[in-house]
Amino acid sequence: MEIRHLTTIDDVSNEEILMMFDAADVMSQHKGKIKSKGRESLLDICAGYNMASLFFEPSTRTRLSFESAMHRLGGDVSSVTEAGSASVAKGETIADTAKIIGSYADVIVVRHPWEGAPKVIADYAGVPVINAGDGAHQHPTQTLTDLYTLRKEKGRIEGLTVALCGDLKYGRTVHSLAYALARFKANIVLISAQNLDMPDYIIKDLGFRYGCHQEEIVDVGQALKKINSHSQNAVRTSTIWVLSGLWGDFFKDLDEIPDIDAFYLTRVQKERFADIGITIEYPTFDGKLLEKIKADAIIMHPLPRVDELAYEIDGDPRSAYFRQAAYGVPVRMALISFLLSVGPFSDFKRTFQKPQFPRYKNRDNIRCGNPKCISMQESESQQITPEFEIVPSDSGSLLRCVYCEREIECQLLHA
Ligand code: CP
Numbered sequence: 001m002e003i004r005h006l007t008t009i010d011d012v013s014n015e016e017i018l019m020m021f022d023a024a025d026v027m028s029q030h031k032g033k034i035k036s037k038g039r040e041s042l043l044d045i046c047a048g049y050n051m052a053s054l055f056f057e058p059s060t061r062t063r064l065s066f067e068s069a070m071h072r073l074g075g076d077v078s079s080v081t082e083a084g085s086a087s088v089a090k091g092e093t094i095a096d097t098a099k100i101i102g103s104y105a106d107v108i109v110v111r112h113p114w115e116g117a118p119k120v121i122a123d124y125a126g127v128p129v130i131n132a133g134d135g136a137h138q139h140p141t142q143t144l145t146d147l148y149t150l151r152k153e154k155g156r157i158e159g160l161t162v163a164l165c166g167d168l169k170y171g172r173t174v175h176s177l178a179y180a181l182a183r184f185k186a187n188i189v190l191i192s193a194q195n196l197d198m199p200d201y202i203i204k205d206l207g208f209r210y211g212c213h214q215e216e217i218v219d220v221g222q223a224l225k226k227i228n229s230h231s232q233n234a235v236r237t238s239t240i241w242v243l244s245g246l247w248g249d250f251f252k253d254l255d256e257i258p259d260i261d262a263f264y265l266t267r268v269q270k271e272r273f274a275d276i277g278i279t280i281e282y283p284t285f286d287g288k289l290l291e292k293i294k295a296d297a298i299i300m301h302p303l304p305r306v307d308e309l310a311y312e313i314d315g316d317p318r319s320a321y322f323r324q325a326a327y328g329v330p331v332r333m334a335l336i337s338f339l340l341s342v343g344p345f346s347d348f349k350r351t352f353q354k355p356q357f358p359r360y361k362n363r364d365n366i367r368c369g370n371p372k373c374i375s376m377q378e379s380e381s382q383q384i385t386p387e388f389e390i391v392p393s394d395s396g397s398l399l400r401c402v403y404c405e406r407e408i409e410c411q412l413l414h415a
Helices: 014-027 061-072 094-102 117-125 140-154 172-183 200-210 220-232 287-292 321-340
Strands: 050-055 076-080 107-112 129-134 161-166 187-192 213-216 239-243 262-265 298-300 359-361 387-393 396-401
Touching (some): 014 140, 014 321, 061 076, 061 129, 061 321, 094 117, 107 117, 129 140, 140 298, 161 172, 161 220, 172 187, 172 200, 187 220, 200 213, 200 239, 200 387, 220 239, 298 321
Parallel strands (some): 050 076, 161 262, 187 239, 262 298
Antiparallel strands (some): 359 387, 387 396
């Protein structure tokens, strides 16, 4: 059987996501100890399976919810919780590490600072690989949890208007979430902090791949009119409003907040800033701001929070972020079961094919220009060849790195 991975949110179809959510609904009922009497219960469907949990960056929610999910399914877990405790610290390549761990484990969960590292592990491990966050690229299991939260709290995803707020440049959760929301035909309001805009290549891609209508918004008053008029006219096309650098002003300049169903807040990802010197105006979402939003809107956050979310709003029923974090366990239980084809997925016929684009191999010594991409790391260069997809764009076609998925800024190795 074909091995399936979750290295980006594109690796699973909408239909598969919804099936996982149905399974998560059932699994969330089974939190306690195994109670089966000779009968296979949901909670021992992974008995005999081992999950390798490789975290080369800090994590509380993702690592522990994965490990808790595997334990609740009756499986075992082997963990690496620090880069320094694995043999990569002695100079072992990611590809070699993948081959070794793939011979010990049945499924691998990996978080790594290099963008595209989970894809390399998937290429070499021979077992399903799950991306638990790679640099500023994607965090697809957070996205599954976010979509599940929307479905649980709002009853649907399609047609909702979701504002992604704050650091949209380095926040990997909002990158994979934007793709998923567009695929599920939700409307997206991108309200970035100054200097922290959603990368252009993602915004263009959303328009091109999912036909989202896109509008640049120059001030918050215009945002109010446009978003409310869209919602009153019940427009079916998914729309993306881009409010570049306006997160600092959004609540300050508006008494009435547009018709937004969910605010997805992010912290400033200071650890990913190349130029530490910049100052960023970043509001704290507090009780005063909460008073301005719709009575049935929800506040989401992948957590951890720093200063952008005041503790005083935790008790408000619209503050969904702790429930969101808790949903991570049943969602990850369903994902592990799906990738291992066990329990509710044991008879599942896999028909989904990830969209494939023609490949452009490195015949002209072109490399991805992203210094955080795994294909740019000297230590990995003997096993990883830079490789690109030729993807259609407004201007004809462009090259996209298969590892970090950025459009390349061409960099010639040899003149
Ligand atoms: N949301 C999230 O990825 O949290 P952790 O960094 O704690 O895993």
